[in-house]
Amino acid sequence: MPGYVLRRLVQMLLTLIGVSVITFLITHALPADPARQIAGRTASAAQVEQVRHQFGLDLPLPQQYLRYATGLIEGDLGRSYVQRTDVSFLIASRLPATLLLMLGAIFCELLIGLTAGSVAAFRRNTAADQGVMIGALFFVSTPQFLVAYTLLYVFSNWLGWFPLSGYGTFSHLVLPSVALGLLGGGWYARMMRSSTIEVLRQDFVRTARAKGLSRTRIVLVHVLPNGLLPIIAMIGLDIGYFMSGIVVVESVFGWPGIGQLTWQAIQTIDIPIIMGVTLVAACAIVLGNLLADLVAPLIDPRIKLK
Amino acid sequence: MAVLKALFQRKLALLGLIVILAFVILALFAPWIAPYPFDEMHKDGLTDFGSPLPPSAKYWLGTDTLGRDLLSRLIFGAQATLIVAIIANTIAVAIGTLVGVTAGYLRGPGGSALMRFTDLMTAFPALLLAILLAAMFNPSLWIVVIVIAMVNWVQVARVTYTETISLSEREFITAERSLGAGAPRILFRHLLPHLVPTITVYATLGIATTSLTEATLSFLGIGVQPPTPSWGNMVNENQTYFEVAPWLVFFPSGCIALLALSFNLIGDALRDILDPTLRGRH
Numbered sequence: 403m404p405g406y407v408l409r410r411l412v413q414m415l416l417t418l419i420g421v422s423v424i425t426f427l428i429t430h431a432l433p434a435d436p437a438r439q440i441a442g443r444t445a446s447a448a449q450v451e452q453v454r455h456q457f458g459l460d461l462p463l464p465q466q467y468l469r470y471a472t473g474l475i476e477g478d479l480g481r482s483y484v485q486r487t488d489v490s491f492l493i494a495s496r497l498p499a500t501l502l503l504m505l506g507a508i509f510c511e512l513l514i515g516l517t518a519g520s521v522a523a524f525r526r527n528t529a530a531d532q533g534v535m536i537g538a539l540f541f542v543s544t545p546q547f548l549v550a551y552t553l554l555y556v557f558s559n560w561l562g563w564f565p566l567s568g569y570g571t572f573s574h575l576v577l578p579s580v581a582l583g584l585l586g587g588g589w590y591a592r593m594m595r596s597s598t599i600e601v602l603r604q605d606f607v608r609t610a611r612a613k614g615l616s617r618t619r620i621v622l623v624h625v626l627p628n629g630l631l632p633i634i635a636m637i638g639l640d641i642g643y644f645m646s647g648i649v650v651v652e653s654v655f656g657w658p659g660i661g662q663l664t665w666q667a668i669q670t671i672d673i674p675i676i677m678g679v680t681l682v683a684a685c686a687i688v689l690g691n692l693l694a695d696l697v698a699p700l701i702d703p704r705i706k707l708k
Numbered sequence: 709m710a711v712l713k714a715l716f717q718r719k720l721a722l723l724g725l726i727v728i729l730a731f732v733i734l735a736l737f738a739p740w741i742a743p744y745p746f747d748e749m750h751k752d753g754l755t756d757f758g759s760p761l762p763p764s765a766k767y768w769l770g771t772d773t774l775g776r777d778l779l780s781r782l783i784f785g786a787q788a789t790l791i792v793a794i795i796a797n798t799i800a801v802a803i804g805t806l807v808g809v810t811a812g813y814l815r816g817p818g819g820s821a822l823m824r825f826t827d828l829m830t831a832f833p834a835l836l837l838a839i840l841l842a843a844m845f846n847p848s849l850w851i852v853v854i855v856i857a858m859v860n861w862v863q864v865a866r867v868t869y870t871e872t873i874s875l876s877e878r879e880f881i882t883a884e885r886s887l888g889a890g891a892p893r894i895l896f897r898h899l900l901p902h903l904v905p906t907i908t909v910y911a912t913l914g915i916a917t918t919s920l921t922e923a924t925l926s927f928l929g930i931g932v933q934p935p936t937p938s939w940g941n942m943v944n945e946n947q948t949y950f951e952v953a954p955w956l957v958f959f960p961s962g963c964i965a966l967l968a969l970s971f972n973l974i975g976d977a978l979r980d981i982l983d984p985t986l987r988g989r990h
Binding site for chain 2: 540684
């Protein structure tokens with residue numbers, strides 16, 4: 403176990419170095435002038451030159467990467483010229499709101515996805531099953547802004563149950579969480595259905611039935627816990643999808659998190675912020691995968707660490 | 709042909725096929741089908757207070773914030789949306805297949821380096837990477853195509869890699885090799901034909917993904933640029949009027965959902981038809 407964890411940590415470190423190289427190459431080696439992009443679209447020629455010198459963009463590429471990587475290790479994600487603030491500070495100040503939304507969203511995703519998926523599996527090949535599967539495919543195929551705007555229209559504009567936008571109370575959290583929950587729930591429902599069907603055809607379920615156990619007991623003790631196993635690995639992988647989803651959902655609902663920060667940065671083409679958010683999101687994904695891999699054998703003893 | 713026949717027998721896939729065909733016809737013949745030019749600002753296209761008109765007999769789906777006919781813009785918008793989705797996906801599938809097959813066929817340090825790079829790409833949230841790439845350039849239709857292709861090839865690479873590995877261990881490849889066939893013959897005559905079903909499935913599902921990425925990028929303002937209409941940038945242009953004129957948001961985003969859903973329906977059906985190991989399990 404310790405050897406495995408150590409190897410995974412080294413692997414994670416290598417991945418993070420790779421991630422930093424790719425973001426660096428995108429922002430520095432593409433045929434677009436990075437100094438102009440970093441300084442912002444409205445900067446004067448003199449400002450662009452100042453940025454070029456200050457960021458060492460006149461140095462050779464490998465030297466530039468070393469400067470950039472040293473900064474990253476010290477937690478320096480660069481500076482936003484549009485907002486005149488450090489990117490790491492901006493991201494840190496938006497992090498609590500996004501983490502809160504993430505909790506709400508994962509709760510809704512699991513609630514919607516697992517319920518719908520297991521119902522479809524138990525009622526396999528019925529109208530309920532088909533309805534759930536078409537619904538799941540619909541949410542998998544829907545642009546995030548359609549779901550967000552529909553919820554906003556029905557529950558805020560029309561019924562007036564929830565505030566239009568903002569942050570601070572529980573009722574502000576509901577709609578954005580449900581929006582992300584419906585979008586992600588579609589994936590979970592599809593996964594949960596096939597994993598439950600897989601469990602239902604196992605010998606131990608037939609044995610349990612033959613022993614005369616009640617249907618409730620079979621479902622709760624034998625089927626669902628086993629059907630859930632593949633889902634746990636998915637929660638770790640889900641972070642990437644979540645980080646993409648929040649850009650749209652937070653901007654529609656005016657939720658002051660990292661997604662809205664990204665959206666604002668896109669409007670002003672604020673490259674350092676977009677770059678910082680991409681890096682932080684990649685770190686979150688790598689960490690989420692590691693956690694999922696480490697937790698999986700604790701829950702399912704059949705998975706051995708190699 | 710047998711595949712097409714099996715596809716036609718599935719109601720939902722057939723429905724998806726009809727929807728896609730309808731969108732393609734709308735896009736191809738937009739100038740003849742659309743009731744008005746997409747950029748004409750009608751004098752009677754706004755209310756006295758300057759807000760968009762709701763659906764009526766003259767403007768079937770209403771008008772947008774500049775008094776332009778929404779239906780005409782939706783019909784012309786199908787052009788950019790379909791061009792980006794289909795071309796970006798074709799490039800992505802080509803890159804993915806090239807990387808996957810090369811890595812699977814070569815193995816060794818070269819192959820594993822390619823796959824490590826592919827794994828590295830999965831550490832990025834695709835949308836954020838696309839945003840970063842798109843923001844580095846002055847956006848245009850072709851930049852959007854390239855950006856989307858750059859972030860969406862990864863899954864195809866992983867799938868074709870695994871398939872190539874298992875195929876190249878099969879007897880018929882070994883037999884071919886012992887007969888003295890060179891790499892090109894094995895690759896093009898034997899490996900690729902066996903990969904066609906998998907590639908078809910992922911190419912179909914991939915169009916759903918690329919059209920959603922295009923829609924989101926355009927919604928964020930860094931995708932297809934006005935005056936060229938795309939369903940995503942129409943939502944972007946009109947979202948400030950959402951409370952007064954919700955149809956301006958719902959019609960274009962509904963079209964995107966319908967398009968992506970149709971491709972997913974066909975992709976799912978193709979997977980069931982082409983992958984016998986899954987038969988009866990779903």
